[in-house]
Amino acid sequence: MTAMTDHPVTDRPSLELLKEVEQTLYREARLLDTEQFETWVEMLAEDIHYYMPSVENRYRSDPTDTSKDPSRMAFYNDDIAMIRTRVARLRTGTAWSEDPPTRYTHLITNIEVELTDRPDEYRVYSNFYSYRNRNERDEDVLVGRREDLWRRDPEGRLVLAKRVITPTWSVLPGKNLNVFL
């Protein structure tokens, strides 16, 4: 399997496409920050793989690459049904650790768009800085990189078909992971 990062750049994306992708990522972040999860789910492809592997500290001499082996433990290793189940939990009214609500801000930066072999799919890199704060002064900062595949659906919308989230931490610095990244 060729790693996504080694894929040749076949052509440059248009400024129009760059702007469209950028605005799509910002919109996605706003929907998550304002808890519009159902609208966010509409931005996902039915065959999405939403994946955030666990992180191991290994020596440079160790050739093991565990970051793209979905049989291993992962913070997220979801299909669309699993994501919908997570959203369903948030809407039960008894998700106690979200009441009062957690405040989130996703900052999305370092956006790059690459064309792929398929005219309707784009590879998109971005970084996130996600700050969350709840109750008096319970706060976490989650930072990492994302590698996405966005697809243009028959109606012309961009939908997220694949996301690999690479966290910068190895021990999650917080009591839970209650946020989509």
Add this chain to the structure above:
Amino acid sequence: MAEDYSRYIDLDEGWVDRSIFHDEDIYQAELRQIFARSWNFVAHESQLPRVGDFLTTYMGEDSVIVTRHRDNTIRVFANSCPHRGNRVCFADVGNTRRFTCNYHGWSFNTAGALLGMHAEYAYDEKDLDRDQTRLQPVAKVDSYKGLVFATFDPDTPSLQDWLGDYRWYLDMLLDNEEGGTEFVGGCIRSEINANWKFGVENFIGDAYHVGWTHDSGTRAVTGGQPFPPADMTNSYHASVNGHGWEFGLDGFGDIMVLGSQSILDYYTGMKPRMSERLGQLRSQIFGSIASGSIFPNISFLPAVHTFRTWLPKGPHKFELRTWVIVNKAMPDEIKEECAKRVMLTFSPGGLFEMDDGENWSNCTTTNKGVVTRRQPLHYRAGLTRQIHDHPELPGTIYRGQYNDANQRLFFQRWADLMNAESVTELPDRRGATPAAARI
């Protein structure tokens, strides 16, 4: 005079003093009296299949390296150079022939013995005793059906005695099918601002919190149904030497929590074999709503396939390390499905686990209040529900899954260790051994 830690626990009336979740001096005593003398879980054998494989973990707050040495035995020693004390290994896992300190290049083999160092001419012959200068080994390493334990204290009773008849229960987790168990690759780690005992006592017996804390997760996986009421007749708490297991007898409740048809089909197909292997009763216990903890800081949900340790990081913080434990005999696609479903339910982002951390965190931090701290905590559920006549269940048995019995008996063992001058003098907390459960 030594402190009497029994005064923090009122076993007969069911009260626990909040200081044990807050006080720095008590925490330091726990590191000396409990973690430096207990059998600590350090690895599953499947994590170290080849010679030279290693991982790093903690026994209490002591950083240790666990290796498979060239004689194929598992070795455990301190991750600290005898020269200036620096860590000698910074990787979580890997394979190596030596551990070399970054500071002066002192190098040690996979048994912890000194191999050499940078600029050896710095030392004259009498300066350095090469046999004595090594990474400090633990006193004993032993394993039970794949789980590797280590202790720093040579006087600690054998692992077999330490676990005792709890092995009758553990076999449901570790030996319910030919071939035993293995860990799925990887480890999920998170850091929670809570006292380590809140994790242990939750898993050792707190079935009670599930229907309330985890209502949202339950409704999410059941399409809106709440958690079913407990059957208080056909469910139990069992405690042996401070280890505990709470369980029902329905055989499938926890398997349903995973919400996977293929895993359900797998167990439906193999339950008759499990029954032949472990007997009818244990094949009914396995799969029910259940949880367990091995004293002092190891926990699991048997049929949910999550296995974890609560590593203490001060009185108000622990690091949670979780793994997925599966049967070796499972087809690969079932193992993968188990891993995915554990991640969906019992990882920091899991539908169920998500709501635990905040509770434990606030159970800990409220005790900063000096007046708040004076109020003892209520552990009185099921005070009078002990039974003595169960024909098969070993240990101290209480009827009814919603119960604080295992928690009380965990704190009793905690006080035993905290008070004991020597681990050879621990009181007998084995409970009963019915003939049917003899191992």
